[in-house]
Amino acid sequence: MTREYDYLVIGAGIAGMSFALKVAGEGRRVAIVCKTTLDEANTALAQGGVASVTNLAVDDFDKHIHDTMVAGDWLSDPQAVRKVVTEAPGQIRQLIEWGVDFDKKDDGTFDLHREGGHSEFRILHHADNTGYEIQQSLIRALRSNPHIDIYENHFAIEIITQHHLGRIVTRRTPDITCYGAYVLTPSGRVDTFLSRVTLMATGGVGAVYQTTTNPLVATGDGIAMVYRAKGTVKDMEFIQFHPTALYHPGDRPSFLITEAMRGYGAVLRNLRGEEFMHKYDPRLSLAPRDIVARAIDSEMKQYGDDHVYLDVTHKDPEETRRHFPNIYRKCLELGIDITRDYIPVAPAAHYLCGGILVDANGESSIKRLYAVGECSCTGLHGGNRLASNSLIEAVVYADAAAHHAFANAHHYALRTDVPEWNDEGTRHPEEMVLITQSIKEVNQIMGTYVGIVRSNLRLDRAWNRLDILYEETERLFKESKASREICELRNIINVGYLIMRQAKERKESRGLHYTLDYPPTGSHGKE
Secondary structure (H helix, E strand, O other): OEEEEEEEEEOOOHHHHHHHHHHOEOOEOEEEEEOOOOOOOHHHHOOOOEEOOOOOOOOOHHHHHHHHHHHOOOOOOHHHHHHHHHHHHHHHHHHHHOOOOOOEOOOOOEOOEOOOOOOOOOEEOOOOOHHHHHHHHHHHHHHOOOOEEEEEOOEEEEEEOHHHHOOOOOOOOOOOEOOEEEEEOOOOOEEEEEEEEEEEOOOOOHHHOOOEOOOOOOOOHHHHHHHHOOOOEEOOOOEEEEEEEEOOOOOOOOOEOOOHHHHHOOEEEOOOOOEOHHHOOOOHHHOOHHHHHHHHHHHHHHHOOOOEEEEOOOOOHHHHHHHOHHHHHHHHHOOOOOOOOOEEEEEEEEEEOOEEEOOOOOEOOOEOEEEOOOOEEOOOOOOOOOOOOHHHHHHHHHHHHHHHHHHHHHHOOOOOOOOOOOOOOOEOOOOOHHHHHHHHHHHHHHHHHOOOOEOHHHHHHHHHHHHHHHHHHHHHHHHEOOOHHHHHHHHHHHHHHHHHHHHHHOOOOEOOEOEOOOOOOOOOOOO
16 A cells, blocks of 8 residues: 655654654645554653753853763764754743643742753753653644644554665665655555655664663664665764663663752762762762763672662652652662662663764755654764753754755655565564564673673674674565564664674774773863
């Protein structure tokens, strides 16, 4: 079956939904494709909040810009940083218009948090479940818009380019163009979605790792699709490991203990009860995430421990319960009263700073294809994301992409000569265990060899092992009817390869990429 739209949005987090709401209008039809349901997106798991300069009495754009550049190890694109920081307040107002309820003080001003790497209190939040509040508000707006068709439990397999029209496409082809996507339906049929403009908003890659805070749908689908279509992908070596995921073996994904808790005053301790951050950074527990994650990793390896502790017992119990109700409730279910007990934590794969390379309009190297949110590389994050900059980046670039796409979509014609998906000669896999076991192997390879601390030897070993899985999976994909499971396996292998290749290419320790073969040499920029 072929479906025709003006805009095709692949992914339904804050990036995809805000773009869809802005381009939908009289005479403009939008399809939003979501591989599970609208509720299951990384946005909903974002606890900390949204960074924006709002308290002009003490804060300003230059401070936020400087904090972002420092956290990014001076690899961030200054123009992208300025764009996000200066446009953030306007997008905060837009979120509020869509119904997002940020916490306020009794005097009506925002109740701002401070997180690691921020020089001022500038994090807007809704208790400790800000992402969920934003996600629910946007879902309500999306479902009430008559110009948007929502396709839940639909899985995008490949974007459609000249390659599918019989033309040979390479990375040097100057005019690669996206005409839509092949999408797997719940019935197992593959439909052709044609569009004037396609937006990739598929989120991150956390499920490539065994230990992650991401929902297990975060398999890097958009990045893998664009890479296979010969699009440009950048900065994949910069994987942010959140320092403080709740340590509870067997949980996947891991429950996130927000960085705002350290901003609130929580202290990191090793299993002997000793504070240790003073050995690693003068900012102590409020150092940027890469430094804190490596410090925890060092303490764990030094003593052979599986975790460390986060201590908030010295704070007022009632205030702690009020600020962090969901964390308090989750820990209590496990027999941990955070007002009296230490919280066991360990680092977990959390956020990708690289992705599909885009310009200031969110447009990729493939014509008519935009990318927004965690799957994109805008240049904002550089070598390391500053806490709570991701949600605001998503809405700022969704806004830019929406304006650019809305102004240009009418120039693009729908292709009518796109062939249907060809699965002739394929069959359903006889043994799903082949796929599930391969996924576990990828997770183990990435966690063991391509984690917080890397080396050339580890990367080479990962490369060799992943290459075997790649060959096996490509054969299985060609022989099998399309399924979400085989496609996700294929995607995490592609993404794992990109992370490893770009890590091997970076001959320095910089930002989140830390390698034993190239020890850090100090600051790369001006303080």
